Amino acid sequence: MKALVLNQDFRPISVCSIQRAFVLVFNKKVEMVASFNGHKFHTVDNEYSIPAVIRLQCYIKVPYRSVELSRKNIFERDNHTCQYCGSKKDLSIDHVIPKSRGGGSGWKNLVTACKACNARKGDFTPEEAGMPLRQQPFKPSFLMFLRDYIGFKYEEWKPFLTAG
Numbered sequence: 001m002k003a004l005v006l007n008q009d010f011r012p013i014s015v016c017s018i019q020r021a022f023v024l025v026f027n028k029k030v031e032m033v034a035s036f037n038g039h040k041f042h043t044v045d046n047e048y049s050i051p052a053v054i055r056l057q058c059y060i061k062v063p064y065r066s067v068e069l070s071r072k073n074i075f076e077r078d079n080h081t082c083q084y085c086g087s088k089k090d091l092s093i094d095h096v097i098p099k100s101r102g103g104g105s106g107w108k109n110l111v112t113a114c115k116a117c118n119a120r121k122g123d124f125t126p127e128e129a130g131m132p133l134r135q136q137p138f139k140p141s142f143l144m145f146l147r148d149y150i151g152f153k154y155e156e157w158k159p160f161l162t163a164g
C-alpha cells in the first residue's frame with residue numbers, strides 16, 4: 001500500500017510508502033486526511049490507523065511534477081500488457097524505433113513488449129516488422145498517472161484525485 005501526499009491546498013503532489021507516511025503523521029509533520037479502511041497497525045500497547053492520504057502543513061511550490069521514466073512506470077502506463085500481442089507474461093521494454101536506427105529513450109519511444117515480440121521485432125520498426133502498436137506511447141501527466149494507473153487501486157484516494 002502507498003499513501004497519497006497532498007499539498008496544503010489538497011492537491012495531490014506525490015506518493016510515499018505507508019511506513020514513511022506513518023512516521024510523518026506520528027511526528028506531526030503532516031495531517032492524516034484519510035486512512036485505509038479495515039487496516040490497522042498494531043504494537044504491543046496500541047493500534048494505529050494506516051495513512052492512505054496525508055496532507056502537508058505548509059504549502060510547497062511544485063512547478064510541474066512529471067512521472068519518472070522507469071521500467072515499472074512504463075509497465076503501469078501500458079497496463080502490464082505487451083503493446084504488440086496483448087500478452088501479460090514475460091514483459092520487457094521495447095524501443096519502438098530501435099536504438100540502432102536512432103530511436104530515443106523517452107516515453108514516446110518505449111513500450112511494454114513481451115520477450116517473444118521483442119525478439120521477433122528485432123531491429124525493425126513496427127511497420128517493417130508488420131507488428132502494429134495497440135496504442136501510441138505517450139508521456140503521462142503526474143495527476144493522470146496517479147488517477148488512472150495507481151489511484152484506482154485505492155478507494156480511499158479517489159475523493160482526492162478529482163481535481164485537475
Ligand SMILES: [Zn+2]
Nearest residue numbers: 082085114117
Ligand atoms: Zn507480445
